């Protein structure tokens with residue numbers, strides 16, 4: 001069972017990769033409270049899709065766990081799990097636990 | 103991650119019928135083809151891999167995509183051919199049949215398209231081809247569940263074409279003419295003749311009619327062709 005740190009580290013790696021493709025003014029700080037998507041986030045929906053797909057792939061490659069990071073609340077301003085790196089990491093932890101139960 | 107220069111194509115529903123023909127044809131054309139169906143296949147080739155799965159089983163489909171990503175590092179073309187039909191009066195159609203039709207045709211196409219789009223972003227070229235049917239514009243009696251599921255595929259094709267344009271992926275659909283496969287084997291001759299009469303070109307179709315259209319959709323020059331549904335034989339309702 002992967003711990004919180006592992007998931008956070010994976011997300012940091014994803015953000016670093018993403019930053020290489022984004023214009024400088026859209027770079028995301030590699031820290032837990034960085035906003036991602038929504039009110040103060042810098043990602044547009046295309047950027048969010050890119051982040052999610054990379055995260056799924058890295059979790060598969062590094063942890064051997066296959067999850068789909070899709071959520072009805074993705075586009076919601078307040079309840080979205082995609083607002084900050086911390087929220088996303090917590091959300092992924094839940095998905096990983098659910099995946100183990102299946 | 104290995105990345106091959108050869109085009110990588112997924113075709114669903116390759117154990118028989120149109121899908122089987124497409125698998126053989128594109129292997130002959132030199133592509134890497136990955137096929138799937140619920141049953142085994144007796145088609146073997148160095149450039150063909152078969153997965154036994156239900157197209158609407160999320161776990162199994164994701165596992166197939168994980169292998170494709172590992173082995174080929176990309177995906178270029180997806181043909182959502184797997185489909186089931188039921189030709190029956192709606193009053194005589196069991197709900198389990200309706201569910202299976204929608205799960206295979208709509209959920210299967212949605213799921214395989216979603217996972218395909220994720221892998222296609224590596225190539226800056228992506229082609230998704232779905233399967234419609236002339237029963238949609240004709241709103242054929244006796245095909246309420248089947249034609250409704252295919253109408254959903256038409257809508258999906260057009261919305262995906264908008265959502266995926268940013269990734270340079272085009273999404274189009276083929277409406278095959280009536281082709282003599284198991285799918286229409288149980289349809290009475292009279293019904294098929296009536297169906298053909300409502301086409302501009304009143305003959306049964308061949309597999310080559312379908313490959314010709316798919317070849318057009320997948321050409322690099324067809325990058326402006328998206329969200330289109332082509333009903334072969336000319337059917338307009």
Ligand SMILES: NC(=O)c1ccc[n+]([C@@H]2O[C@H](COP(=O)([O-])OP(=O)(O)OC[C@H]3O[C@@H](n4cnc5c(N)ncnc54)[C@H](OP(=O)(O)O)[C@@H]3O)[C@@H](O)[C@H]2O)c1
Nearest residue numbers: 115117118119120139140141156157184185280281283285
């Ligand atoms: N033939 C026609 O006249 C005609 C006309 C209009 C549209 N179409 C469309 O063309 C496509 C191909 O039809 P066809 O005539 O070639 O039909 P077919 O001969 O019945 O073949 C259908 C294929 O789909 C596979 N399949 C069915 N359910 C599946 C599932 N849940 N998961 C994975 N694979 C599944 C079948 O394999 P298993 O059974 O082994 O799973 C088989 O390989 C369909 O989408 C159909 O609606 C055909």
